[in-house]
Amino acid sequence: MKAKAGYIQVKRRTASLRIIHWVNVFSMIAAITTGLYIAAPYYQTFIADPAVDKYVMAWNRWVHFMVAIIFDVTSIIIFYLTFFSRVDRPWSKMIPNKKNMREFSAVLINLITLNRHKNFNSAHNDSFNIAYFFTFHFLMVWMLLTGLQLYVHGLGSGLSSVGTWWPWMLHLVTDWTIPVSGWMVGGGPTATLMDVRISHHMTMWLLIVWVVFHIYYQVWRTIFWKEGDISIIFGGSKYVKIKDNEENKEA
């Protein structure tokens, strides 16, 4: 879309990043609806139907694991792009140096003063948003590791359809989540698999809370900054007033 007179178009997200975002959105909805069913089956099947036609829990688990694997792959891509993207350098905003800390507080002050103080360049991804996304990625990595730990025990014999390396690798990479979860959940001196499950369930709630604020904040920005922020994730660009942008550059 062409920029309105007096505005300049700022390209923010490439097509691949936008595709990954929407894949993640639908994966997350699927993971939560199926995950809640796996935690406590909240709808019932018809008792008269033969079991072979139903397979309801199995389908729920199938979908849950499928989106988990999709999440794994998108996470690897995002991890790669964070450090090696040609167009964006989000990692540089993650380092807690003086400049980033100042930007972070400037954006936070802008939010809590209801857009009274806008003393930062809003054309590019700011430190506040980057830190918020880092929280998401951190929770997501924990979700994937605990999820794979819970998953690998279904491959109890150490075999899988793709070979023995897969459960072996999952044990190697995720077994440490048991003592860490045990430490977080508390209880007796010996950590147990249930601690991982509790932690996995708890992290789901943290992610839901994250999503709620994320959506709210993006919509709020769009309304108050008047820079079309919401279209970053649809069209890939936002629009900044030419004057504002230049002023900010000077500052």
Next chain:
Amino acid sequence: MSIDKEESVKKLFTAESAKVDTNKGDAYYDELYISCQKRIEDLKKLKPLNNRMDFTESIEDQGLERRDFLKWASATTAMLMLPASFTPLVAEAAVLMNRVPVIWVELSDCAGNSEALLRSDGPKIDEIILDLISLEFHEILQAASGHQAEKQMNEAMEHFKGKYLLFVEGAVPLGMDGNYGTIGATGETFVDHLHRAAEGAAAVIAVGSCATYGGIPAAAPNPTDSVGVMDVIKGKPIINIPACPANPSNMVGVILHYVLTGSIPELDSLLRPKFAFGYRIHDNCERRGHFDAGEYVEEWGDEGAKNNFCLYKLGCKGPMTFNNCSIIRYNEGVNWPIGVGRGCIGCSEPDFWDKYAYERPMSNANIKAPTGGVEKTVDEFGLGLLTAAGIGIGIHAAASAVAGKSEHGGEF
């Protein structure tokens, strides 16, 4: 689990959960067979210890035939994950069990594991074999008491120093300098008693969930500060046989493995023998099909219960619990919890009383647990946090809507 200790941190990144190698290849088993054969020849040369029961006679006395015994031997061979060719060796080893001295001590417990051995309607072969072991000391079974019992234990420990297997039943209370539990005429604390008994043992076998992880005495709020044997005894081979009660078949399996090979069986990260705790109950559950189909018992005695549907919604913890009861069941395959229509309470897992045994799906638990109800707190906390975020957002949105009309909005 604390992560402030160096050892714990090391453990954290090298933790290995259950993975079962059921086929180690012909070369391995051929070599094992020869070494087992040699060990059995050596054991035959030894005289039976105090227990001079004749195995063949005891079996006949109980109205069982040799054929039953051979059937048992082949089932036990399979349970130990050995090839069928080992069956004759297992049968021979069973007869030689009275060459291994056993001392059995009781700590904070209900004696349920001993009871499980003693109270079956008719003695099964597992129980007869446990009659046959050279039980040098067992507080419940022996006639001696007081100073006499103490003397007997000291003599047994002295006489079989470095050779006996120490079976421990019950948790170890550490609170109040261990004075929550004392034993004998001298009022020795359970901790000291355990340390003294373990010192000369060839291996320590913790039987039941209390001895393994602290079990019910260690359940929240754990006033006596109880822990399991492995948290107290260091530098000794320890084998855990959890479950409430531990399955006599698994106890016999461990002793048999020791008699047969002279070594302890392969253990998982929680020191449980892999032959018994390598798989989840869920993996071999007879109701697994109903789980996948989404067919659940909704309440006790409903139409689903009559049709043997899955007990997951009534809190079955089979999917999280490692044990072989879905394969070997209890009392020589008579039945097991899920077979009688009630869910697994995860009795062989750490902290089972707080984290598994609440008879509801994990997200509906409301038993008092470490944080006042584990999953229930999680959901309520989550929903609370979500509500708080929603309210915060609402306030911010409303404030923005009102303040947004300000002339200065966005102009700074």
